[in-house]
Amino acid sequence: MTPDPAHAKDAARHRLSPARVLDVDALLDDPTTRIVVCCGSGGVGKTTTAAALGLRAAERGRKVVVLTIDPARRLAQSMGIDSLDNVPRRVKGTEDRGASRSDSVEGGGGSRAGGELHAMMLDMKRTFDEVVEAHADPERAAAILANPFYQSLSAGFAGTQEYMAMEKLGQLRARDEWDLIVVDTPPSRSALDFLDAPKRLGSFLDGRLIRLLTAPAKLGGRAGMAFLNVGMSIMTGTLGKLLGGQLLKDVQTFVAAMDTTFGGFRTRADATYKLLQAPGTAFLVVAAPERDALREAAYFVERLAAEDMPLVGLVLNRVHGSGADRLSAERALAAAENLEEPRIVDQEGGKAGLRNSPDTDDSSESPASERHSPGADRDIDQLTAGLLRLHADRMQLLSREQRTRDRFTARHPEVAVVEVAALPGDVHDLAGLRDIGDRLAANRPELPETPAEA
Amino acid sequence: MSRLQVVSGKGGTGKTTVAAALALALATEGKRTLLVEVEGRQGIAQLFETEALPYEERKIAVAPGGGEVHALAIDPELALLDYLQMFYKLGGAGRALNKLGAIDFATTIAPGLRDVLLTGKACEAVRRKDKAGRFVYDYVVMDAPPTGRITRFLNVNDEVAGLAKIGPIHNQAQAVMRVLKSPETAVHLVTLLEEMPVQETADGIAELRAARLPVGRVIVNMVRPQVLDATDLDLVGTVPRSAVAQSLSAAGLGGARRGGNAEKLVDPLLAQAAEYTERYALEEEQRAVLGELGLPLHELPLLAEGMDLAGLYELATELRKQGMS
Numbered sequence: 001m002t003p004d005p006a007h008a009k010d011a012a013r014h015r016l017s018p019a020r021v022l023d024v025d026a027l028l029d030d031p032t033t034r035i036v037v038c039c040g041s042g043g044v045g046k047t048t049t050a051a052a053l054g055l056r057a058a059e060r061g062r063k064v065v066v067l068t069i070d071p072a073r074r075l076a077q078s079m080g081i082d083s084l085d086n087v088p089r090r091v092k093g094t095e096d097r098g099a100s101r102s103d104s105v106e107g108g109g110g111s112r113a114g115g116e117l118h119a120m121m122l123d124m125k126r127t128f129d130e131v132v133e134a135h136a137d138p139e140r141a142a143a144i145l146a147n148p149f150y151q152s153l154s155a156g157f158a159g160t161q162e163y164m165a166m167e168k169l170g171q172l173r174a175r176d177e178w179d180l181i182v183v184d185t186p187p188s189r190s191a192l193d194f195l196d197a198p199k200r201l202g203s204f205l206d207g208r209l210i211r212l213l214t215a216p217a218k219l220g221g222r223a224g225m226a227f228l229n230v231g232m233s234i235m236t237g238t239l240g241k242l243l244g245g246q247l248l249k250d251v252q253t254f255v256a257a258m259d260t261t262f263g264g265f266r267t268r269a270d271a272t273y274k275l276l277q278a279p280g281t282a283f284l285v286v287a288a289p290e291r292d293a294l295r296e297a298a299y300f301v302e303r304l305a306a307e308d309m310p311l312v313g314l315v316l317n318r319v320h321g322s323g324a325d326r327l328s329a330e331r332a333l334a335a336a337e338n339l340e341e342p343r344i345v346d347q348e349g350g351k352a353g354l355r356n357s358p359d360t361d362d363s364s365e366s367p368a369s370e371r372h373s374p375g376a377d378r379d380i381d382q383l384t385a386g387l388l389r390l391h392a393d394r395m396q397l398l399s400r401e402q403r404t405r406d407r408f409t410a411r412h413p414e415v416a417v418v419e420v421a422a423l424p425g426d427v428h429d430l431a432g433l434r435d436i437g438d439r440l441a442a443n444r445p446e447l448p449e450t451p452a453e454a
Numbered sequence: 455m456s457r458l459q460v461v462s463g464k465g466g467t468g469k470t471t472v473a474a475a476l477a478l479a480l481a482t483e484g485k486r487t488l489l490v491e492v493e494g495r496q497g498i499a500q501l502f503e504t505e506a507l508p509y510e511e512r513k514i515a516v517a518p519g520g521g522e523v524h525a526l527a528i529d530p531e532l533a534l535l536d537y538l539q540m541f542y543k544l545g546g547a548g549r550a551l552n553k554l555g556a557i558d559f560a561t562t563i564a565p566g567l568r569d570v571l572l573t574g575k576a577c578e579a580v581r582r583k584d585k586a587g588r589f590v591y592d593y594v595v596m597d598a599p600p601t602g603r604i605t606r607f608l609n610v611n612d613e614v615a616g617l618a619k620i621g622p623i624h625n626q627a628q629a630v631m632r633v634l635k636s637p638e639t640a641v642h643l644v645t646l647l648e649e650m651p652v653q654e655t656a657d658g659i660a661e662l663r664a665a666r667l668p669v670g671r672v673i674v675n676m677v678r679p680q681v682l683d684a685t686d687l688d689l690v691g692t693v694p695r696s697a698v699a700q701s702l703s704a705a706g707l708g709g710a711r712r713g714g715n716a717e718k719l720v721d722p723l724l725a726q727a728a729e730y731t732e733r734y735a736l737e738e739e740q741r742a743v744l745g746e747l748g749l750p751l752h753e754l755p756l757l758a759e760g761m762d763l764a765g766l767y768e769l770a771t772e773l774r775k776q777g778m779s
Contacts, residue, residue, distance in 0.1 A: 327707070338705040387727055394726055
């Protein structure tokens with residue numbers, strides 16, 4: 001676990017340090033992969049990654065459902081899931097691209113068919129309502145749904161969204177209509193919420209305190225409970241004063257109704273938790289090559305390990321590259337400065353033609369002869385200087401990203417990484433998602449001995 | 455200038471950084487500001503390169519001209535205990551409640567109680583005066599929850615005041631709401647020049663306005679420098695490759711002939727320029743969208759060396775220059 005600084009430093013000189021490389025297609029093609037969970041901090045492209053993985057898996061023949069939490073509007077529209085009805089919809093416009101399979105015909109209708117993409121956007125309140133409706137008789141359900149405490153809770157206080165995402169995942173898994181579920185996770189305050197919230201909510205609604213609040217009579221008869229009863233009355237008294245009596249009563253009726261109607265939130269939370277630990281679930285931590293995002297990613301990796309959650313790798317989004325990476329930032333800047341001070345060069349060089357380096361004087365293809373207008377030359381020199389400055393910026397960005405990334409790999413050499421090249425714009429259609437999918441799968445760098453397995 | 459400055463923004467836009475820079479900017483020239491963190495992420499400590507902040511106000515930075523930035527990471531559970539202590543002199547009973555999970559319960563599940571305590575603590579700091587009757591802090595800057603939750607977070611007091619119809623929580627909620635909805639408060643939104651954050655900013659502003667919360671300014675963070683000007687952008691698509699090759703060669707980067715070192719640079723450099731152009735066009739689109747919001751706009755540069763303490767001072771200076779403090 002301890003990073004070897006010498007090794008890390010050395011690795012920084014290569015474009016890719018010797019981290020394990022994640023083979024995305026192998027993961028998606030493996031029929032035993034049933035759930036892929038994309039997690040990570042906000043703003044790193046979790047939703048896009050989840051959607052791109054879902055599309056790719058579907059186009060490679062799997063029957064996939066993608067559960068997104070908060071997709072960009074245009075992305076949602078392009079997938080046809082912008083209507084919030086809380087059920088998966090078939091996404092139109094997917095293609096069979098059986099990829100590596102020998103019996104597949106790219107783009108042909110006759111390839112190994114069966115791939116389907118379904119997608120949905122989580123409606124947290126609706127999901128909560130459905131849980132209540134499914135487990136309570138109509139009369140009781142109506143009472144719960146009308147309870148002001150329930151309404152506040154279900155509309156999204158801390159943890160509800162996380163809990164409902166997991167609840168929905170459980171539901172989708174139970175329906176067994178899809179052979180792969182790809183889940184996006186809520187933009188949590190911190191990486192931990194998503195793992196903690198279901199448990200917390202579950203244990204609160206099912207916990208000791210709730211029992212004290214709701215059923216003092218039951219406890220009264222038991223030996224050893226006298227103390228608790230005293231504590232309880234102080235507490236209900238205090239909470240009553242604090243929250244106002246009506247609110248406490250609402251809480252009590254709410255919890256009582258919940259408690260008697262379905263056999264404990266904790267049981268459900270535990271089931272979801274076990275589902276996440278089960279073989280067939282694959283966690284992908286999504287990050288961008290920025291310090292904060294990768295710090296959060298490292299934190300997440302450690303946390304998943306501590307919880308026995310099966311991590312398969314890190315998706316590093318928005319990684320920059322350059323086709324001219326042999327030209328360093330320093331040289332590019334120096335060259336740009338050369339071009340931006342043309343007077344000095346002109347004076348020293350005399351004729352404009354001499355400004356070209358020696359091996360350009362072959363005039364048969366004669367680029368030199370095209371430089372007749374001095375004004376145009378200046379524009380072009382200025383543009384070239386701009387291109388060089390742009391390149392210098394790019395190279396600086398590259399080395400910063402590389403350093404950040406290497407710090408992560410030094411700390412977690414065991415984590416397989418896949419890098420996704422940055423796109424200039426946003427992704428908001430299937431073609432864009434397909435492109436991301438290709439980039440996710442194309443990450444087979446020049447390192448021979450890194451077989452990536454899940 | 456409002457004394458409570460709330461900074462929100464979509465995740466990943468750097469709202470903590472902007473909040474910290476704003477606190478520094480407002481502290482410049484002998485003022486005292488309090489930078490408040492409400493989400494328990496210790497982002498402020500990381501930014502100022504100090505150890506994790508306790509639930510206690512402490513000085514974390516000195517601003518140019520002698521001002522001070524203090525910071526506080528509000529822990530809702532401790533805030534509730536504080537609060538109980540203040541109103542009920544609970545002592546040991548408070549600890550017992552904590553053991554039973556009551557505090558945890560109350561702050562996590564009781565609707566909005568957590569948020570009431572967080573905003574309540576910030577408002578208390580805004581109103582706090584010393585013995586001489588002067589405000590202890592000239593400004594309080596809050597690193598608030600993200601745009602998607604900010605209206606609910608700030609407005610939760612209204613909700614709670616409705617739910618808890620009587621009692622100290624009710625009164626507290628109403629008092630907090632009076633501060634939050636007054637000109638004493640300004641809610642700023644941090645965004646990037648990208649589609650989703652801009653969309654979220656527009657939505658967030660609409661929500662804040664609907665809730666009658668005072669919207670302040672829009673701060674565009676991490677703005678890339680303009681490297682290519684209009685002439686360059688026009689030229690990029692049409693310039694002959696050979697001319698660029700010659701120019702590169704003239705700059706001392708090798709031969710311009712086919713296969714020469716300068717010539718080999720042309721395609722990748724033009725490809726990078728094409729990406730830049732596409733990105734620039736998208737950014738201009740987003741700038742236009744932001745322009746229509748009818749709010750003061752500020753732009754903070756992307757720091758080439760990444761974010762560190764020196765960068766924070768740089769951003770603070772920039773905010774001052776742009777008249778945000």
